[in-house]
Amino acid sequence: MNKSIPPHGTEKVIISRKKFSDLIFENLTFVFALMILGIVLWIIYEMYFYSGESRSAFGWEFIWSNEWEPVRKEFGALAFVYGTAVSSILALIIALPLSLGVAIFLSELAPKIIKSTLSFVIEILAAIPSIIFGFWGIFVLAPFMRSDLQPFLQKYFGYLPFFQGTPLGTGLLTAGIILAIMIIPIITAISRDVLKAIPQSQREAAYALGATKWEAIKMALLNAKSGILGATVLGFGRAVGETMAVTMVIGNRADINISFFEPAYTMASVIANEFAEASEILHLSSLIEVGLLLFGVTFLINSFARLLIFSVTRNAEGR
Amino acid sequence: MKLDDIKFTDGNLQRRKILNRLMLSLCTIAAVLSVAPLLYVFFYTTFSGISALNIDFFTQLPKPVGETGGGMANSIIGTLILVTIGSLIGIPVGILSGIYVAEYSNNIFSNIIKFVTDVLSGIPSIIIGIFAYGVVVLTMGGFSALAGGFALGIIMIPTVTRTTEEMLKLVPVNLREASLALGVSRWKTSLKIVLKTASTGIITGILLSIARVAGETAPLLFTSFGNRFMSYSLTEPIDSMPVRIFNYAISPFEEWHKLAWAGAFILIFLIFILNLVVRFITRDKYSINN
Numbered sequence: 001m002n003k004s005i006p007p008h009g010t011e012k013v014i015i016s017r018k019k020f021s022d023l024i025f026e027n028l029t030f031v032f033a034l035m036i037l038g039i040v041l042w043i044i045y046e047m048y049f050y051s052g053e054s055r056s057a058f059g060w061e062f063i064w065s066n067e068w069e070p071v072r073k074e075f076g077a078l079a080f081v082y083g084t085a086v087s088s089i090l091a092l093i094i095a096l097p098l099s100l101g102v103a104i105f106l107s108e109l110a111p112k113i114i115k116s117t118l119s120f121v122i123e124i125l126a127a128i129p130s131i132i133f134g135f136w137g138i139f140v141l142a143p144f145m146r147s148d149l150q151p152f153l154q155k156y157f158g159y160l161p162f163f164q165g166t167p168l169g170t171g172l173l174t175a176g177i178i179l180a181i182m183i184i185p186i187i188t189a190i191s192r193d194v195l196k197a198i199p200q201s202q203r204e205a206a207y208a209l210g211a212t213k214w215e216a217i218k219m220a221l222l223n224a225k226s227g228i229l230g231a232t233v234l235g236f237g238r239a240v241g242e243t244m245a246v247t248m249v250i251g252n253r254a255d256i257n258i259s260f261f262e263p264a265y266t267m268a269s270v271i272a273n274e275f276a277e278a279s280e281i282l283h284l285s286s287l288i289e290v291g292l293l294l295f296g297v298t299f300l301i302n303s304f305a306r307l308l309i310f311s312v313t314r315n316a317e318g319r
Numbered sequence: 320m321k322l323d324d325i326k327f328t329d330g331n332l333q334r335r336k337i338l339n340r341l342m343l344s345l346c347t348i349a350a351v352l353s354v355a356p357l358l359y360v361f362f363y364t365t366f367s368g369i370s371a372l373n374i375d376f377f378t379q380l381p382k383p384v385g386e387t388g389g390g391m392a393n394s395i396i397g398t399l400i401l402v403t404i405g406s407l408i409g410i411p412v413g414i415l416s417g418i419y420v421a422e423y424s425n426n427i428f429s430n431i432i433k434f435v436t437d438v439l440s441g442i443p444s445i446i447i448g449i450f451a452y453g454v455v456v457l458t459m460g461g462f463s464a465l466a467g468g469f470a471l472g473i474i475m476i477p478t479v480t481r482t483t484e485e486m487l488k489l490v491p492v493n494l495r496e497a498s499l500a501l502g503v504s505r506w507k508t509s510l511k512i513v514l515k516t517a518s519t520g521i522i523t524g525i526l527l528s529i530a531r532v533a534g535e536t537a538p539l540l541f542t543s544f545g546n547r548f549m550s551y552s553l554t555e556p557i558d559s560m561p562v563r564i565f566n567y568a569i570s571p572f573e574e575w576h577k578l579a580w581a582g583a584f585i586l587i588f589l590i591f592i593l594n595l596v597v598r599f600i601t602r603d604k605y606s607i608n609n
Contacts, residue, residue, distance in 0.1 A: 025506030029419035032412050033432045036480065039473060040435050043442065046453045101349020109346060118350065124594050125357035129534025131561045132583045135568045136360045181356045188353065212339035241443025243537040244565065268445050268537070275449070276541040291449045295442060302441035
């Protein structure tokens, strides 16, 4: 029955050897995949562990206290939380309408050549490192803010508490603008993809009912809203974690001020500025606790964003 | 009554048409407004950089305060060393875990890995710096090139994993089946057929991740720290272009600002070349796919 060209048994050996090498390879890739999980858990553990000193010294007071005095060994992160929140929200307020405009322009309006060129330009400019935005911020944006934009805002909106104080050039508003410039590409790219995922037939249906182009676009926007919200939240997460550019233009003072012209400090900036010089254990530990806080915040923001984007693009992939 | 209705609709249409034109122009203006600052940053850096650039920049070490001239030779070498260490960590981990997620993806664990990869890519780079500080700097007892490279490697991992996964999933199943039908073992199929077919895309991902970490500053501030002298040692603090640019940019010295602009230009130039190469590669790939 058996032709048995290979002597009996050899076949089996080959098969089992194959299986063995497959097993090794699968487990090898598994171990490397496990490493990613390990790294993330390790990051969390390490930050929790090294912030122990500060956590036991200040407890929850750490988040609610505004005192950051390394000399007096008083550490509280509220000013940094405030600076991060306000600069990121300002960035979002500036970036969102602009990004939506660009996304609409790219997905609905622009002729093909402009569309591909503009997408290309935005994507490639998004690769400019944060440090260069910060450098530009110091030498171009901050002087412009000091001499033009801040006096302008003060002249026409000076009655608002946000625009009072001395125009220094650096401060919350400047940080917000730099962040806005940096997050526009990411919000634009995702919103454009989300808009593209909305079926063309919906726009055609709107046109067929006599809608203008803007009304058809508004329909598409309405259907894409959770995806666009996801893009926005993702951009917000990016702004919250952004370090160098903000550090260079926000003024780095741990104060809470209602005015957007005043210098402030963010969670990421204080780590960048003080970590290498922190010699006291408590100081270092407090900085790491700020890091833990930053990690927690960005984790929540990013998870929320992924969930929103996933809920939209999942439907699109199914088509 | 009917006539009134029509008139009303007519006026409404007018209003709608005006709104239409207004909103569409606003979108176009937004496009211009958004790209303008990005282009401004790019061209400003390019022009300031080129005018400050000379041969000394590539060959000289940084000079102490007050002396004119000097360059960033040590920072350039430092960045190359740091990126190399980062690649040695990030590329193998990224590719192999990407293979796992794409090829053995029929279980919950690969979904966990996907989620965790997303988490890792969303962690601000300064926190990766703290991690590297705790793992490498504290263990070795001081700032070192190894610590900086380690941080950059961690930052590279999620990008490489994700692109590997996506590219492997683009490879048609029948290619795998053909290989397996010929009696090739599964791991050889994965490496020699699937990975090879997807290699262009994966190289793209690797280049993009290199372009990203080459400009990373925050995680290097307290890992590789900086060094005024030429250093090739992995266990000593080492200079890098982003950190040197940062220190010079916030200094009060005109001479240092010029050097920083030159450095910024070189950095942007390198990153753009990498990005352009990537575009060039992917353009070919997409045309094949379509």
